[in-house]
Amino acid sequence: MIRLEKICRTYLLGGQPVHALVDIDETVENGEHVAIMGPSGSGKSTLLYLLGCLDRPDSGSYWLADREVARLSDVELTDVRRNLIGFVFQSFHLVPRLTAADNVELPMVFAEVPRGERRDRVNAALSAVGLADRGDHRPDQLSGGERQRVALARAMVMGPRLLLAVEPTGNLDTTSGRQILDLLEHLNDQGTTLIVVTHDPSVAARADRVIVLVDGHIVRRLAGTDVAKTPNLLMAPEVAAS
Amino acid sequence: MAIGVAAVITLTALGEGARIYVIDQFASIGTNLLIVIPGKSETTGIPGVAAGAHDITLQDAETILRVIPEAEKIAPLVVGTESVAHGARRRQVPIAGTTRDFLEVRRLVMGHGDFLPAEDIQRGRPVVVLGSKLARELFPAEEPVGQVVRIGGWRMRVTGVLAPRGQQLGMDLDDIALVPVATAMRMFDRRSLFRIMVQVRGTAALGPVKDKVLKLFIQRHREEDVTVLTQDAVVATFSQILGVLTLAVGAIAAISLSVAGIGIMNVMLVSVSERTREVGLLRAVGVGRRQVLTVFLTEAALLSGGGGLLGLGAGWLAVRLMVQLYPALPASPPVWAVFASLGLALGVGILFGLLPARRAARLDPVLALASR
Numbered sequence: 375m376i377r378l379e380k381i382c383r384t385y386l387l388g389g390q391p392v393h394a395l396v397d398i399d400e401t402v403e404n405g406e407h408v409a410i411m412g413p414s415g416s417g418k419s420t421l422l423y424l425l426g427c428l429d430r431p432d433s434g435s436y437w438l439a440d441r442e443v444a445r446l447s448d449v450e451l452t453d454v455r456r457n458l459i460g461f462v463f464q465s466f467h468l469v470p471r472l473t474a475a476d477n478v479e480l481p482m483v484f485a486e487v488p489r490g491e492r493r494d495r496v497n498a499a500l501s502a503v504g505l506a507d508r509g510d511h512r513p514d515q516l517s518g519g520e521r522q523r524v525a526l527a528r529a530m531v532m533g534p535r536l537l538l539a540v541e542p543t544g545n546l547d548t549t550s551g552r553q554i555l556d557l558l559e560h561l562n563d564q565g566t567t568l569i570v571v572t573h574d575p576s577v578a579a580r581a582d583r584v585i586v587l588v589d590g591h592i593v594r595r596l597a598g599t600d601v602a603k604t605p606n607l608l609m610a611p612e613v614a615a616s
Numbered sequence: 617m618a619i620g621v622a623a624v625i626t627l628t629a630l631g632e633g634a635r636i637y638v639i640d641q642f643a644s645i646g647t648n649l650l651i652v653i654p655g656k657s658e659t660t661g662i663p664g665v666a667a668g669a670h671d672i673t674l675q676d677a678e679t680i681l682r683v684i685p686e687a688e689k690i691a692p693l694v695v696g697t698e699s700v701a702h703g704a705r706r707r708q709v710p711i712a713g714t715t716r717d718f719l720e721v722r723r724l725v726m727g728h729g730d731f732l733p734a735e736d737i738q739r740g741r742p743v744v745v746l747g748s749k750l751a752r753e754l755f756p757a758e759e760p761v762g763q764v765v766r767i768g769g770w771r772m773r774v775t776g777v778l779a780p781r782g783q784q785l786g787m788d789l790d791d792i793a794l795v796p797v798a799t800a801m802r803m804f805d806r807r808s809l810f811r812i813m814v815q816v817r818g819t820a821a822l823g824p825v826k827d828k829v830l831k832l833f834i835q836r837h838r839e840e841d842v843t844v845l846t847q848d849a850v851v852a853t854f855s856q857i858l859g860v861l862t863l864a865v866g867a868i869a870a871i872s873l874s875v876a877g878i879g880i881m882n883v884m885l886v887s888v889s890e891r892t893r894e895v896g897l898l899r900a901v902g903v904g905r906r907q908v909l910t911v912f913l914t915e916a917a918l919l920s921g922g923g924g925l926l927g928l929g930a931g932w933l934a935v936r937l938m939v940q941l942y943p944a945l946p947a948s949p950p951v952w953a954v955f956a957s958l959g960l961a962l963g964v965g966i967l968f969g970l971l972p973a974r975r976a977a978r979l980d981p982v983l984a985l986a987s988r
Contacts, residue, residue, distance in 0.1 A: 428982050452905075455899075459902075463985070469894055
């Protein structure tokens, strides 16, 4: 599904170059569930945006579904985001003026899906996250967990093969957070590749594999089941040992 | 935007109203008229006062009627000012000397009594026809017809009173006294006519008759020392002047539309910066740059179009109000102004919406998502 080779991403912050990602090599198979961990500023969000084709690497190559992203035009990238990738954000990013159903419908409007089909798919997506009866509520009439479920329905409504989530439970209480993780895992079980950025070890522990980033470098690779056993998880092993 | 469109509509309606008003005024005199005025002015249009080598005499007027078959009626005109008195009441009014044909040539209507008698043009009987206001002022309680009034040192019998007519081309036809042309010439000691109005059979003959009249005067005076105006030339000139004026005023109002465009740009810039996160989200769910551009341009177009329609309504109301206040002015916005102002509003909105929309479309999705 994903192959990264020597990915570097540097940007300027106050005139100073910041090396957000340095020589990242990684492969993610179809249907995997991968968690990316790391302290703040480690580059984990940058990596996810890069994977989501919202950003481009300065060097290195990124193959997504056997296509090299660097070779794609802006229009083709938009097309990839539309059909191949779904996003879930920490702060939901729902449009406050639109109802839950309209928010879910949004990607299909711009993808020019016929109106009648849109309605059916919105209903199906909302049912899948257990919000079939909340379609006509606006975001401010929904709880945080419900909002994130609407956002998840929106992410899935175009049927993406890759689901990217940035701190999906970061703004939620434990119960709502667990519901969201259950839904994400359910989608993963059905074959959607799932990549979650988090600094919450309990979220990461549910992944097949965990990658730990520090200062733009991958410092650890471990299985999700090992997260609980690993002390000083967010440090490079040699630093942690010393 | 609404104010701009309203201004265009209202101002052009005013201009158009003025144009139609003037044309109506001329039409009320009759469109198949030739006006002969003494003196040769090189430019035609507004009747100029030019020193003529010869007077236009009553004989000239009679000859026109006799020699040119298409000349249906002639009304020679002599104008002066004199006081008209009845008993102790006295009123200074314009006195017009003319003939019986004047009634038809100027499309006048009698209130009661008779107009000036049909008689030899050279013979000036001491009779007078009063305008309705003048009659009311001199004879508040009495029937004026048959009474005698003094005009200057002359005693004249009132034969009739005109029906109220109002202003016509700067002449208040209600406050006027009409006397036979020969009488007026004696009264004011004139040998020359102020002008001759010739009513022509059918509008088509206007041009040929104009040439014939000119030729006649060259023959009689040995030089071209009169100016012959056709009614439509005068109307066309006025219509053109007022048309240009309407356009100019409309253009000035259109400037306010462009200013409104700046307002649209401001609103849109604020809208874009407030919704940066939404733009980021749209880009993340696979909305292209062009689609984002279209979204914001559509919004600008809706904004300006809505404002334009609002202005159209406001302008229409303003015009209605004007017509209520001044019923004489047939103010109505020209069709071109309605479409031009709406089109301009939309165009300006889209033009000024372009910059904010492009800014939205060019946002970096990652930064847009992270913005607060």
